[in-house]
Amino acid sequence: MELMSIQSFAEPGLIHFLIVSAILFSLGIMAVLSRRNTIMVLMGVELILNSANINFIAFSRFTELSLHGHMIGLFVIIIAAAEAAVALAIVLNVYNKFKTINLDEISLLKG
Amino acid sequence: MELTTILFYLFSVVTLGAAAIMVFSKNIVHSAFALMFTLVGVAALYVLLYADFLAATQLLVYVGGILILILFGVMLTSQGYTLNFKTITVNLIPASLLSAGAAVLLIFAFLTTDWKISEVTERTDTVYDLGMLLMGDYILPFIVAGVLLLIAIIGAILMSTRLSVKNKGGA
Numbered sequence: 001m002e003l004m005s006i007q008s009f010a011e012p013g014l015i016h017f018l019i020v021s022a023i024l025f026s027l028g029i030m031a032v033l034s035r036r037n038t039i040m041v042l043m044g045v046e047l048i049l050n051s052a053n054i055n056f057i058a059f060s061r062f063t064e065l066s067l068h069g070h071m072i073g074l075f076v077i078i079i080a081a082a083e084a085a086v087a088l089a090i091v092l093n094v095y096n097k098f099k100t101i102n103l104d105e106i107s108l109l110k111g
Numbered sequence: 112m113e114l115t116t117i118l119f120y121l122f123s124v125v126t127l128g129a130a131a132i133m134v135f136s137k138n139i140v141h142s143a144f145a146l147m148f149t150l151v152g153v154a155a156l157y158v159l160l161y162a163d164f165l166a167a168t169q170l171l172v173y174v175g176g177i178l179i180l181i182l183f184g185v186m187l188t189s190q191g192y193t194l195n196f197k198t199i200t201v202n203l204i205p206a207s208l209l210s211a212g213a214a215v216l217l218i219f220a221f222l223t224t225d226w227k228i229s230e231v232t233e234r235t236d237t238v239y240d241l242g243m244l245l246m247g248d249y250i251l252p253f254i255v256a257g258v259l260l261l262i263a264i265i266g267a268i269l270m271s272t273r274l275s276v277k278n279k280g281g282a
């Protein structure tokens with residue numbers, strides 16, 4: 001543990017990438033929890049997906065996961081693209097109905 | 112310090128700084144613009160991890176696709192002019208406590224776990240191997256992902272065209 005922190009400015013290893021992804025994840029959580037604009041929440045979700053992807057790729061570089069991590073990352077990107085398209089279509093519909101995209105004001109299930 | 116080390120720190124600072132600007136900016140257009148730098152920085156980190164195909168995919172799909180989609184969403188849902196680009200922030204203290212707690216717990220777990228790091232194989236390119244895997248072991252997820260994208264496209268088109276028809280008084 002002590003040795004690791006002394007070496008921490010040395011060549012980037014697995015830990016460095018994991019820490020970057022952890023900070024990115026917490027920033028995404030922050031965006032999802034504290035912003036009330038639906039599109040900001042979507043951007044936070046994109047940050048979280050990206051941080052998970054960094055983890056997969058880092059493990060595939062440094063451990064025996066090898067190319068399977070790349071495949072998982074590829075599918076994560078595909079799912080993210082589909083999610084963004086459908087979510088933005090929903091957001092446009094919600095805006096058309098409620099004239100706002102503030103999450104706290106959209107409180108009706110039957111519009 | 113080697114070049115890769117300098118590049119790693121440079122790109123992680125760019126990624127995290129742009130992500131912080133994205134989260135804390137009051138103007139949603141600035142947020143979308145900062146998100147672009149975050150995504151480009153993540154793509155650069157992929158390059159440092161020998162994932163060239165994924166870096167290209169990240170640039171094409173995220174920066175070229177999802178970001179444009181998000182900007183369209185921002186433009187189409189803004190009421191009035193620049194005034195309502197401002198976004199509301201709530202629950203600032205609980206949210207920052209939760210996210211800081213998540214970050215600390217994750218970093219603690221990452222630092223104290225004894226990862227089984229294996230020999231680093233220096234790859235020249237991953238495209239050929241990825242293609243073989245996609246057509247071999249991963250053929251079923253590949254097809255399912257294709258069907259999922261088709262369903263997503265049809266769903267998105269259906270939702271947004273019904274919207275414009277309804278505006279004109281139709282069904």
